Amino acid sequence: MVVIVFDIDGVLIDSYRGVEVFYKRDLPRITGIDPHYSDYLLYLEMIGETIGWLREDWWFKYIPGLDEELYDKLITRYWERRIEYQTTTPGAKPVLSMLKKAGVKLYSVSYRDDIYGLKKYRIMLEGLDKYFKEIIVAGEDVSSRIDGLRLVMNREADDRVIYVDDKPLNLCEIMRGLSDKIILVHYSFKYDKYEFPWLNPGQLFTSINNLYELYKMINEELMHFHKLK
Numbered sequence: 001m002v003v004i005v006f007d008i009d010g011v012l013i014d015s016y017r018g019v020e021v022f023y024k025r026d027l028p029r030i031t032g033i034d035p036h037y038s039d040y041l042l043y044l045e046m047i048g049e050t051i052g053w054l055r056e057d058w059w060f061k062y063i064p065g066l067d068e069e070l071y072d073k074l075i076t077r078y079w080e081r082r083i084e085y086q087t088t089t090p091g092a093k094p095v096l097s098m099l100k101k102a103g104v105k106l107y108s109v110s111y112r113d114d115i116y117g118l119k120k121y122r123i124m125l126e127g128l129d130k131y132f133k134e135i136i137v138a139g140e141d142v143s144s145r146i147d148g149l150r151l152v153m154n155r156e157a158d159d160r161v162i163y164v165d166d167k168p169l170n171l172c173e174i175m176r177g178l179s180d181k182i183i184l185v186h187y188s189f190k191y192d193k194y195e196f197p198w199l200n201p202g203q204l205f206t207s208i209n210n211l212y213e214l215y216k217m218i219n220e221e222l223m224h225f226h227k228l229k
Contacts, residue, residue, distance in 0.1 A: 095212060
C-alpha cells in the first residue's frame with residue numbers, strides 16, 4: 001500500500017499571510033524601526049524561508065537593539081499574526097479525508113516553529129490532526145526531517161512512502177539523505193509577493209499545483225494495485 005508524509009506550512013496550512021502584517025505593522029510599532037527597513041527584514045524572512053532559518057537564527061543580527069526580552073515579545077506577536085491569518089490550503093481536508101478512506105496511511109513530518117509545541121498546536125487548531133497516524137516534529141520529536149522520515153519508513157517498511165513538501169531545498173536534502181528509498185513530490189505553493197522560496201529550479205521533483213492532483217496520482221496508483229491483485 002501507500003504511505004504519504006506531509007510537510008505542513010505551505011502544503012496543508014497557508015500561514016504566510018500574517019507574516020507581512022507583522023513586518024509592516026507590528027515590528028515598526030513595537031521597535032520603532034524605519035518601516036522601509038522593516039520591508040527589508042521581510043525580504044530576509046523570505047530568504048530564511050528558502051534556506052531554513054528560524055527567526056532566532058537571524059533576528060539578533062539584523063534587528064537593532066534586540067535582547068531576549070524584546071525577542072520574546074516579538075516572536076509571540078509574530079506567531080499570533082501567523083495564527084490569526086492562517087488557513088488550510090485549498091482541498092486540504094477533503095483530500096486528506098479521501099486518501100484516508102482509500103486506505104492510504106497519512107503522516108506528518110515538518111520542522112518545529114520558534115516556540116516549542118506550537119507546530120502541533122497549529123495543526124490541531126485547523127483540525128488536521130485527526131487525519132494522521134502520527135505527527136512528527138523535527139527539532140522536538142526527532143533531530144531532523146530525515147530522521148522523522150526514517151522513523152516512518154521503518155514503521156511502514158512494506159509500503160511505498162511519498163513525501164510532499166513545498167520547499168525544494170528540503171526535498172533536495174532528503175533526496176541526498178535517503179536516495180531512492182522515498183518518492184518526493186513538490187507542492188507548488190503560491191505567495192503573492194515572493195516566489196523564490198517555492199521555486200523548483202531544474203524541475204528536480206515532480207510538482208503538483210494542488211492537493212487534488214496528488215489525490216488523482218495516488219488514486220490511479222491504488223487502482224493499478226487492486227487490478228494486479
